[in-house]
Amino acid sequence: MSLLSSINIAQQALSVNQAAITTVSNNIANVDTEGYSKLRVNQAQITNYTPSASNALAMAESCSGVKISSVTRYSDWFLQNYYWQENTTNSYLTQASSAASNVQNLVNELKTTGLSSAWSNFYDAANALSSAPSDITARQNYVDAASNVCSVFNSMSSNLNDIKNTLTGSGIPDGTLQSSEISSQIDKVNSLLDKLADVNYSIIKTGNGETASPSLLDQRDSLLSELSGLVPVNIEQNANQTVNISLGDTKLVNGTDVKGYLKISETGNVNNPVKISIIDAKDSSVTLNSDVTSEVNNGSIGAILDLCGSDSTKFTIYSVLNNLNTMASEFANVLNKIQVGDPNGDGTVAMAMNGTTKQLTASTNLMFVSSSSPTVTTTSSSHATIPGETDGTTITTSSGTTTIVTTRLSGGNTTITTKTQAAITAANISINSNIVNDPYSVAAARVADPTTPGITSEIGNNSNMALVLDARSDSSYYTNLGGTTLEKYLSNTVFSVGTKVADINTRLENQNLVVNEIQNNLKAKTGVNMDEELTDLIKYQRAYQAAARIFSVCNDLMEELVNLGR
Amino acid sequence: MDLTRITTLGTANTMLNHILNAESRYYDLSQQAASGLKVSKPSDDPSAAKSLINIKTQLNQLDGYLSNMSVSQNELNVLDDTMGNLTDLIDKATSLSTEAANGTYSEKNMDNIKVQIDQIIESVVDLANTQYNGTYIFAGTRTDTKPYSVTKDVSGNITAITYNGTPSTGDYKRYTSVSNGVNVAINTTGDQVFGSYSVASPTGIFGTLVNLSHDLGTYNQTNISSRLDELNNSLDTTALTRTKFASVSNKFELTQNTINTTITQLTSYKSDLEDADLAQILSDLTAQQTALNATYSVTSQLLGGTSLLNYM
Numbered sequence: 098m099s100l101l102s103s104i105n106i107a108q109q110a111l112s113v114n115q116a117a118i119t120t121v122s123n124n125i126a127n128v129d130t131e132g133y134s135k136l137r138v139n140q141a142q143i144t145n146y147t148p149s150a151s152n153a154l155a156m157a158e159s160c161s162g163v164k165i166s167s168v169t170r171y172s173d174w175f176l177q178n179y180y181w182q183e184n185t186t187n188s189y190l191t192q193a194s195s196a197a198s199n200v201q202n203l204v205n206e207l208k209t210t211g212l213s214s215a216w217s218n219f220y221d222a223a224n225a226l227s228s229a230p231s232d233i234t235a236r237q238n239y240v241d242a243a244s245n246v247c248s249v250f251n252s253m254s255s256n257l258n259d260i261k262n263t264l265t266g267s268g269i270p271d272g273t274l275q276s277s278e279i280s281s282q283i284d285k286v287n288s289l290l291d292k293l294a295d296v297n298y299s300i301i302k303t304g305n306g307e308t309a310s311p312s313l314l315d316q317r318d319s320l321l322s323e324l325s326g327l328v329p330v331n332i333e334q335n336a337n338q339t340v341n342i343s344l345g346d347t348k349l350v351n352g353t354d355v356k357g358y359l360k361i362s363e364t365g366n367v368n369n370p371v372k373i374s375i376i377d378a379k380d381s382s383v384t385l386n387s388d389v390t391s392e393v394n395n396g397s398i399g400a401i402l403d404l405c406g407s408d409s410t411k412f413t414i415y416s417v418l419n420n421l422n423t424m425a426s427e428f429a430n431v432l433n434k435i436q437v438g439d440p441n442g443d444g445t446v447a448m449a450m451n452g453t454t455k456q457l458t459a460s461t462n463l464m465f466v467s468s469s470s471p472t473v474t475t476t477s478s479s480h481a482t483i484p485g486e487t488d489g490t491t492i493t494t495s496s497g498t499t500t501i502v503t504t505r506l507s508g509g510n511t512t513i514t515t516k517t518q519a520a521i522t523a524a525n526i527s528i529n530s531n532i533v534n535d536p537y538s539v540a541a542a543r544v545a546d547p548t549t550p551g552i553t554s555e556i557g558n559n560s561n562m563a564l565v566l567d568a569r570s571d572s573s574y575y576t577n578l579g580g581t582t583l584e585k586y587l588s589n590t591v592f593s594v595g596t597k598v599a600d601i602n603t604r605l606e607n608q609n610l611v612v613n614e615i616q617n618n619l620k621a622k623t624g625v626n627m628d629e630e631l632t633d634l635i636k637y638q639r640a641y642q643a644a645a646r647i648f649s650v651c652n653d654l655m656e657e658l659v660n661l662g663r
Numbered sequence: 664m665d666l667t668r669i670t671t672l673g674t675a676n677t678m679l680n681h682i683l684n685a686e687s688r689y690y691d692l693s694q695q696a697a698s699g700l701k702v703s704k705p706s707d708d709p710s711a712a713k714s715l716i717n718i719k720t721q722l723n724q725l726d727g728y729l730s731n732m733s734v735s736q737n738e739l740n741v742l743d744d745t746m747g748n749l750t751d752l753i754d755k756a757t758s759l760s761t762e763a764a765n766g767t768y769s770e771k772n773m774d775n776i777k778v779q780i781d782q783i784i785e786s787v788v789d790l791a792n793t794q795y796n797g798t799y800i801f802a803g804t805r806t807d808t809k810p811y812s813v814t815k816d817v818s819g820n821i822t823a824i825t826y827n828g829t830p831s832t833g834d835y836k837r838y839t840s841v842s843n844g845v846n847v848a849i850n851t852t853g854d855q856v857f858g859s860y861s862v863a864s865p866t867g868i869f870g871t872l873v874n875l876s877h878d879l880g881t882y883n884q885t886n887i888s889s890r891l892d893e894l895n896n897s898l899d900t901t902a903l904t905r906t907k908f909a910s911v912s913n914k915f916e917l918t919q920n921t922i923n924t925t926i927t928q929l930t931s932y933k934s935d936l937e938d939a940d941l942a943q944i945l946s947d948l949t950a951q952q953t954a955l956n957a958t959y960s961v962t963s964q965l966l967g968g969t970s971l972l973n974y975m
Binding site for chain 1: 667669670671672673675676677680701702703705706707708709710712713714715716717719723724727730734735796797798802803804805806807808829833834836837838839840843844846855860924925937970971972975
């Protein structure tokens with residue numbers, strides 16, 4: 098026991114308190130750092146107590162100062178894990194809500210633009226034409242209004258497809274997947290997996306378990322927060338504080354190794370445009386799991402998959418597009434049937450009166466056609482199917498949307514060309530150019546017998562326009578609208594979109610509350626409280642001051658001793 | 664010990680969330696107050712949105728019926744005026760014929776009356792060729808064809824008045840759409856109202872008038888007397904046509920009234936659905952503003968005011 102040992106103890110106290118103040122300082126510095134876990138220095142006394150020490154003096158001498166026994170990182174793995182799980186759902190809903198709002202804006206029929214307004218204008222024009230069937234301006238307006246309905250269908254369809262393409266690409270290998278949102282999010286997942294494996298490596302390297310650097314653990318947790326927002330992963334912590342990550346049953350990160358990377362690819366099916374598989378290394382062709390798309394049912398990537406897929410229980414762009422296509426094709430088919438056919442089956446004939454009788458034929462005078470190119474197949478035959486004709490003769494037959502052209506070649510051979518017109522959809526519906534070029538081709542008239550003499554003068558006949566107007570509110574004209582009219586079907590579609598968007602928004606609000614609550618709890622467990630730090634600061638400052646005081650006392654004592662020996 | 668640690672960042676985040684929530688509610692209310700609409704996108708209230716779209720469609724449809732009827736109403740008025748003028752002309756022809764049938768009338772007087780009757784014929788032809796808005800109203804559906812043409816011989820006597828419109832036996836009706844699936848014919852044909860004249864088959868008022876003119880030319884008083892009955896029949900036909908289309912016109916008026924009532928109801932329902940209750944919203948807005956101010960003040964106190972630092 099010597100005076101020097103007191104000085105040693107005081108010196109230890111100085112450095113321990115210095116370290117404690119450093120930690121406080123670090124806590125204060127990071128008071129606003131998101132994801133920072135408060136650190137606390139744990140102190141313990143150093144004892145050199147030996148059983149042989151038999152007297153009080155020896156006991157006192159066995160006290161040999163203070164040391165830092167450990168540094169506690171404030172954390173709660175259970176709560177943290179719970180946060181990651183809920184964060185996955187939260188980020189699913191955030192992504193879904195923003196994309197769904199975009200879709201909703203496109204079908205916001207409450208605005209003065211949109212399909213219902215286009216239809217209103219169209220029927221206004223139909224009323225006007227019905228009142229003045231011989232008026233070229235009324236005809237022109239009617240054709241323009243019909244053409245406008247087509248444009249609205251086209252642009253709605255293309256805008257919806259744009260949203261889908263931005264999110265997932267078109268579904269066919271055309272370069273749109275690489276620049277899509279889902280592709281960049283998958284890249285982010287893969288880079289997070291790499292970073293996590295690196296952090297795992299550093300954790301083992303710097304302290305193997307217990308003493309791993311707290312900043313690495315903070316970094317690990319913030320990477321996991323980011324990852325959990327993208328895909329629903331399972332996270333398990335090992336005894337040495339590294340984490341393993343798996344998706345479904347497939348391990349992605351195991352300690353310091355990335356075992357599997359996510360890969361996104363086109364399916365070729367526009368209704369379910371992409372699939373996700375797991376490969377063993379970046380750009381590798383070795384597949385560990387060929388399709389984990391159904392496992393990715395949460396997180397922002399899950400939200401994109403759902404929105405761009407065709408699951409009828411989810412809110413999908415597909416269902417909105419499908420409804421649009423149904424409306425476009427029903428609208429076109431019914432008006433085409435009124436224009437060239439006999440929708441009531443009463444034997445009457447639709448006619449366009451333009452000075453010379455024009456009894457309408459299906460192929461050239463339809464109101465609406467598909468702007469997509471028809472599918473063409475050509476077959477050759479060695480059988481002369483056009484007997485008795487000269488070479489080069491062609492015979493054209495049409496039925497419905499199919500046109501068959503048979504051409505006689507030299508030597509009695511024939512070629513048969515079959516052209517099938519694409520079905521009308523919202524994307525391709527367009528007004529027949531023959532009608533645009535000659536608005537008198539619009540069949541406003543409907544007559545019992547087109548061969549009646551003088552029939553060409555019946556330009557005031559508006560019976561067919563009456564059918565156009567009737568069809569607006571008579572659901573029996575439509576076969577695929579579930580017993581409603583076009584405009585009711587549209588409002589039902591808007592209702593269903595609105596309900597689903599509202600549902601997503603409500604769920605997001607609730608989930609925000611849940612996540613905020615967990616975050617608050619987590620912050621309460623791991624965050625920095627300034628007052629607490631200031632209290633500690635004063636405490637350590639006082640301890641430091643006292644230890645320094647011991648120095649000066651011991652110094653005085655030493656001086657006494659030195660003087661004593663003089 | 665179950666004391667929750669209140670952390671500085673946690674407090675800041677929580678307060679920030681509160682402010683953001685309060686501001687978002689404030690923003691929503693300001694939006695509603697500014698636009699006057701409580702439903703601006705379908706998800707605000709899906710079923711109201713659906714009803715609003717349906718109402719919009721219905722209103723547009725009803726407006727269409729109203730404008731159809733108002734166009735047709737005008738034509739019906741023209742038709743009614745024409746029938747009125749025709750009645751006057753027939754009355755005039757009747758009184759002239761009554762004079763001519765009087766045995767004391769000289770041939771010179773008869774010639775005089777013939778000139779007047781010929782003039783009446785010209786006027787009736789003009790009436791039969793009445794156009795409204797570019798449409799020959801008595802031509803059936805041949806609305807661009809002048810329905811009557813007159814042929815005369817060298818001495819100026821009428822040899823034929825031919826009807827060129829859609830015959831009453833054909834598809835002559837022009838329809839006006841007045842309500843769901845209801846289309847009302849608003850026209851008749853010239854041959855039903857005026858008839859036509861040829862030597863072989865004189866019909867209607869034209870047949871009578873041209874025959875009368877010939878009878879006056881030949882001073883055939885016996886025939887002239889018998890024409891009086893024919894003129895009377897024509898008066899009946901004219902009155903009948905007038906009544907028939909007056910009832911169509913009445914029907915239009917009734918339908919217009921019904922539609923206007925429906926429009927008023929729909930408009931008020933629409934307003935209930937989409938219009939924000941301004942009084943309610945402004946009071947909510949004030950309340951929300953107070954709440955927001957309170958949040959601001961508490962936040963600044965909590966983050967800036969309460970700290971041990973102030974006492975060190």
